[in-house]
Amino acid sequence: MNRELFVQATYMVASVLFILGLRSLTKTDSARRGMQQAALGMLVAVVGTLLHHEIVRYEWIIAGLVLGSLIGYPLGVYVPMTAMPQRIAISHLFGALAATLVGVAEYYTHIRDGAEISPALMAALGFEVLFGALTVSGSFMAFGKLQEFITGRPVTYPGQNVMNLGVFAGAVGLFGYLIANPGHPALFYTMLGLALLFGFLLVLPIGGADMPVVISLMNSYAGLASSATGFAIGNNVLIIAGALDGASGFILSIIMSKAMNRSFRNILFGAFGSAPAAGAAKTSEGLSVQSISVEDAALRLAYARLVIVVPGYGLAVAQAQHQVRELAELIEKNGGEVKYAIHPVAGRMPGHMNVLLAEANIPYDKLKDMEEINHEFPNCDVALVIGANDVVNPAARNDKASPIYGMPILDVDKAQSVIVMKRSMNTGFAGIENELFYLPKTQMLFGDAKSSLTKLVQEIKNG
Amino acid sequence: MTPTAVIELYVFVLAGFVGFLVITRVPPLLHTPLMSATNAISAISLVGSLVAAGADRNTVSTILGFIAVTSATINAVGGFIITDRMLKMFRHQPAEPETKK
Numbered sequence: 001m002n003r004e005l006f007v008q009a010t011y012m013v014a015s016v017l018f019i020l021g022l023r024s025l026t027k028t029d030s031a032r033r034g035m036q037q038a039a040l041g042m043l044v045a046v047v048g049t050l051l052h053h054e055i056v057r058y059e060w061i062i063a064g065l066v067l068g069s070l071i072g073y074p075l076g077v078y079v080p081m082t083a084m085p086q087r088i089a090i091s092h093l094f095g096a097l098a099a100t101l102v103g104v105a106e107y108y109t110h111i112r113d114g115a116e117i118s119p120a121l122m123a124a125l126g127f128e129v130l131f132g133a134l135t136v137s138g139s140f141m142a143f144g145k146l147q148e149f150i151t152g153r154p155v156t157y158p159g160q161n162v163m164n165l166g167v168f169a170g171a172v173g174l175f176g177y178l179i180a181n182p183g184h185p186a187l188f189y190t191m192l193g194l195a196l197l198f199g200f201l202l203v204l205p206i207g208g209a210d211m212p213v214v215i216s217l218m219n220s221y222a223g224l225a226s227s228a229t230g231f232a233i234g235n236n237v238l239i240i241a242g243a244l245d246g247a248s249g250f251i252l253s254i255i256m257s258k259a260m261n262r263s264f265r266n267i268l269f270g271a272f273g274s275a276p277a278a279g280a281a282k283t284s285e286g287l288s289v290q291s292i293s294v295e296d297a298a299l300r301l302a303y304a305r306l307v308i309v310v311p312g313y314g315l316a317v318a319q320a321q322h323q324v325r326e327l328a329e330l331i332e333k334n335g336g337e338v339k340y341a342i343h344p345v346a347g348r349m350p351g352h353m354n355v356l357l358a359e360a361n362i363p364y365d366k367l368k369d370m371e372e373i374n375h376e377f378p379n380c381d382v383a384l385v386i387g388a389n390d391v392v393n394p395a396a397r398n399d400k401a402s403p404i405y406g407m408p409i410l411d412v413d414k415a416q417s418v419i420v421m422k423r424s425m426n427t428g429f430a431g432i433e434n435e436l437f438y439l440p441k442t443q444m445l446f447g448d449a450k451s452s453l454t455k456l457v458q459e460i461k462n463g
Numbered sequence: 464m465t466p467t468a469v470i471e472l473y474v475f476v477l478a479g480f481v482g483f484l485v486i487t488r489v490p491p492l493l494h495t496p497l498m499s500a501t502n503a504i505s506a507i508s509l510v511g512s513l514v515a516a517g518a519d520r521n522t523v524s525t526i527l528g529f530i531a532v533t534s535a536t537i538n539a540v541g542g543f544i545i546t547d548r549m550l551k552m553f554r555h556q557p558a559e560p561e562t563k564k
Contacts, residue, residue, distance in 0.1 A: 011510075014507065015478075018504045018507075019481055019485065021500065021504070022482070022485050022486065022489075022497075022500065022501070022504070023485050025489045025493050025496065025497050025500060026485070026488040026489050026490070028490075028492065028493065028550075028553050031493060031496065031550045031553075032547060032550040032551060035496075035500055035503075035543065035546050035547060035550060036543075036547065038500070038503075038504060038543070039503070039543040039547075042503075042504070042506070042507060042509075042539055042543070045507060045510055046509060046510065046513070046539075049509075049510040049513050049514070050513065052513070052514060054514050054517075054518040055513065055514060055517035055518060056517065056518065056519050057517050057518075057519045057525075058517060060516045060517065060525055060528065060529040060532070061513055061516050061517045061529075061532060063529060064512070064516060064528075064529045064530075064531075064532030064533040064536060065532060065536050067533045067536075068532065068533040068534065068535065068536020068537045068539075068540065069536055069540045071533070071537045071541075072536055072537035072538065072539065072540030072541035072542075072544075073540055073541065073544065074541075075537065075541035075545070076540060076541035076542070076543070076544025076545040076548065077544055077545075077548070079545065081549075081552075084495060084549075087499075087545065088495070088498055088499060088502065091499065091502045091537075091538050091541065091542060092502065094506075094534040094535070094537050094538045095502060095505055095506060095508065095534070095535070095538050097530070097531070097534045098506075098508050098509070098511075098512050098531040098532075098534040098535040098538075099508050099511075099531075101512070101515075101527040101528070101530055101531040101534075102508065102511045102512055102515050102527070102528070102531050104527055105515045105523065105524040105527040105528055105531075106515070106524075108521070108523050108524060108527075109520050109521060109523075109524050112521055112523075113520075118465070120465060120468045215498070216498070219498055219501065219502065222502065222505060223501065223505050226505040226507070226508045227475060229508050229511045230471070230475075230511070231468070231471050231475075233511050233514065234467060234471070235510060235511060236471070236474050237507055237510065238507055238508055238510065238511055239471055239474050239475050239478065240474060240475075240478040241504050241505050241507040241508075242505055242508070243474075243475050243476075243478035243479040243482055244478060244479075244481070244482040244486075244501060244504060244505075245482075245501040245502065245504060245505035246479065246482070247479045247482030247483045247486055248482060248486045248497060248498070248501040249498075249501070251483065251486050251487060252494060252497075252498065255491075255494075342491070344491060349495060349498065350491070350494035350495060350497075350498060351491060351492065351493065351494030351495035351496070351497070351498070352495060354491070354492050354493070354494070354495065354553075355495045355496075355549055355552070358549075358552040358553045358554075359552050361552075361554070363554055363555055363556035364492055364553045364554065364555070365555060365556045366556065367492060369490075369491050369492075
């Protein structure tokens with residue numbers, strides 16, 4: 001009894017430290033310390049669990065802990081910041097896998113021992129396995145798309161939504177049946193299989209630009225699966241940690257879909273950019289862009305008072321964050337000011353651009369949210385757009401036929417002048433023309449962002 | 464529904480509520496660290512995996528538990544390290560030399 005009490009006490013300590021750790025993330029200065037305490041909480045809970053009365057053999061536990069640490073440590077230390085979206089996606093996979101397997105082991109053991117499975121237990125196990133399995137395969141797909149071994153373009157085929165809904169309904173139907181009649185292993189494993197299949201199918205039609213929402217949703221589902229594990233094995237710290245994770249992922253998905261002015265349903269079943277846009281959307285016919293030479297761009301930037309840098313996924317692809325900082329330092333040395341305008345869905349996951357720029361040692365005071373910075377564009381001499389497209393497309397404000405109409409955007413078109421760094425004139429992810437590029441005040445600097453920025457830095461230094 | 468299940472639901476709802484209140488105040492600046500932090504925290508499912516792997520109930524449970532312990536440990540170890548690595552990068556603007564006293 002005393003041992004059980006001690007175990008519960010460690011769980012309570014862990015729960016408190018987790019909540020305090022998350023609270024510390026509301027302030028940048030306290031964040032690091034808070035999360036270190038949360039890690040300590042985890043350690044305490046694990047040590048406490050090892051004293052659990054049910055645990056009688058330690059060899060497999062030790063093997064798992066050692067193997068997991070051997071894999072986890074390099075995943076924590078060596079993964080570059082540019083690979084962070086896929087790193088986060090795969091961590092959802094691991095989390096959900098653990099929850100799913102515990103659920104399967106629990107169900108298997110009950111059936112094998114002929115123990116009774118109450119409807120409440122079956123409901124918990126069902127949620128655990130449903131959320132867990134679909135997160136495992138969904139996160140795998142997200143990881144594949146971000147790592148680019150699966151095409152980042154949406155994959156669609158006729159009858160896709162009907163098929164997806166059918167698979168989902170099948171899994172939920174089996175779940176409902178199992179709650180009333182839990183003693184059917186074949187149905188349980190079929191449900192598991194359908195949930196796995198649904199995860200694949202769900203993410204298949206979702207393209208790269210919608211990844212922030214998918215990753216947030218998977219974050220939420222992985223948390224809910226953990227929470228369900230807590231219900232199944234009667235463990236409160238699991239319920240609490242899972243609920244925190246679930247709430248966090250849910251809030252992030254809402255923020256992301258608001259930033260794209262789209263509903264969940266639309267993102268999950270809309271297959272953005274797959275079908276050719278309706279004929280009414282504006283095209284580039286009869287318009288031409290002006291390009292700018294590196295020399296002219298350097299001159300303009302060197303004498304600007306206020307430059308607002310607008311980073312997008314292209315910056316991450318080119319891994320040009322350090323060159324951006326070099327350029328900014330030169331502009332600042334010449335007496336100018338540099339700020340960074342971060343759109344909530346710039347990049348492939350929530351906060352992607354902030355992490356990249358922080359890695360390049362750019363102070364976070366200069367990283368501005370959309371609401372903070374938008375009123376400053378009219379005062380800025382040069383808006384420097386690096387690898388961003390849809391988040392600066394004025395069509396979101398003024399072209400009702402555009403698929404991105406209504407999405408909040410950065411008001412780059414209100415700047416005094418605009419320089420857009422871009423590889424080519426290919427359309428952005430959404431496959432729509434960006435009229436910003438055709439404005440008289442806009443000039444294009446074509447080429448790889450990294451080499452263009454390096455040349456700019458050289459030019460300003462020499463000039 | 465058993466009394467335990469009711470209490471568990473209470474815990475779930477209250478924890479979700481606390482999570483909602485706390486997380487809505489996290490600035491967008493730290494959204495990526497938030498994601499990796501919550502992911503690391505939910506690796507506490509490790510405690511469930513430990514029981515599955517170590518209770519010696521049957522071979523299937525032990526093997527599945529072993530895989531679960533491995534995956535959860537990957538997240539616990541890797542998740543907290545990478546969160547710390549990210550948070551370490553966020554720094555203030557250095558104070559201007561002339562304004563420093």
